[in-house]
Amino acid sequence: MARSSFAAKSYRTRGIILRTHKLGEADRIITLLSPELGLIRAVAKGVRRTSSKLGATLEPFMEVDAQIVAGRSLHTILQAQLRHPYGQALVADYAAYTAGAAMLETAERLTDADAESIAPQYRLLHGALATLARGGHEPGTVLDSYLLRALATAGWAPSFSHCVRCGAVGPHQAINIPLGGVVCHDCRPAGSISPSAATVTLLAALLDGQWSVIDAADATTRAQSATVVGNYLQWHLERAVKSLKLVERS
Incomplete structure (x- = not known):
């Protein structure tokens, strides 16, 4: 349910459809993300x-663009x-569909937990959906770039x-997920991972949207x-995004 009180019984908003599920024999419950009102759950x-x-x-x-009548629960x-x-x-x-599904699930999780970042998350x-729909980039990299930026927008920007x-200025070769990014040799705690230098470069490019490097x-x-x-996503959301398991990587 949106986190705003509605001044009128009927209102209009634009939004992106995140999820639907069946209700009764002919209806659906629609989960809609509005840039002004956040998550809205409504019967169609x-x-x-x-x-x-x-x-x-x-x-x-x-x-x-939707015209909606406010209700107590739905x-x-x-x-x-x-x-x-x-x-x-x-x-x-x-491939684009599964990447998009993971985006929608992540957006719902992040906006349900953080009302302050609704507009930028929208x-x-x-x-990201427009980029996926146009094609031209590998869908998995569009998804990964979106996920890193969405987490940064929610206040969990990695370095x-x-x-x-x-x-200390890098390049550094170790990454610690709980700490939120790369660590130097002197600061590296137990449990850190050591991806290739190319992977660290790609992660930085995904966060910054440097598509010449990404592609x-x-x-x-x-x-x-x-x-x-x-x-990194699972660490901050504290549970897995189920749609990620279906993402087709190439």
Whole structure:
């Protein structure tokens, strides 16, 4: 439920559909992320009927303009118009679809826990879905870049250039997930990992959005960085993002 009080019974908002599930014989409950109101859970009545005009609109990945009636526990969606039909492109590409699904799940977790970063998280998700839908970059790297930026926006920015303990300028070859990034030789605690230098470079590029560096990375380096990103995400969310298990990597 959104964290704002609604001044009127009916309101309009734009939002990205994060998740849907069935309700009764013909309805669905829609989880929508609004840049102003946060997470909204609302019933879309009759959308599972073949005659419904809203069925194809209220699907995951779609950005919509919605008219909603506020309710005590669940709101009700009256109308919705497509702004950006990202789902149409993503469902045709399994790798992009699974990467997008992990983005949606992460966005829901982060915005449910942190009301202060809703607007920037929305912009970040919007841009990541648009990038996925356009193609041109390997979907797994788009996902990893999004995850690192989303965590940074939530206040958990990793460092891949300076030692997270003493601040010494790198390059450093060890990463400690609980500490949040690279550590120098003198500060390295037990349990740190030692990925390749290319992986550390790629992680920094993913965080900064340096696509010329990202696109040039080989499959082994991308796989190593994906493992680091996944572990860092799970550490801060304190549980796994289930959709990550389905992401197709190349």
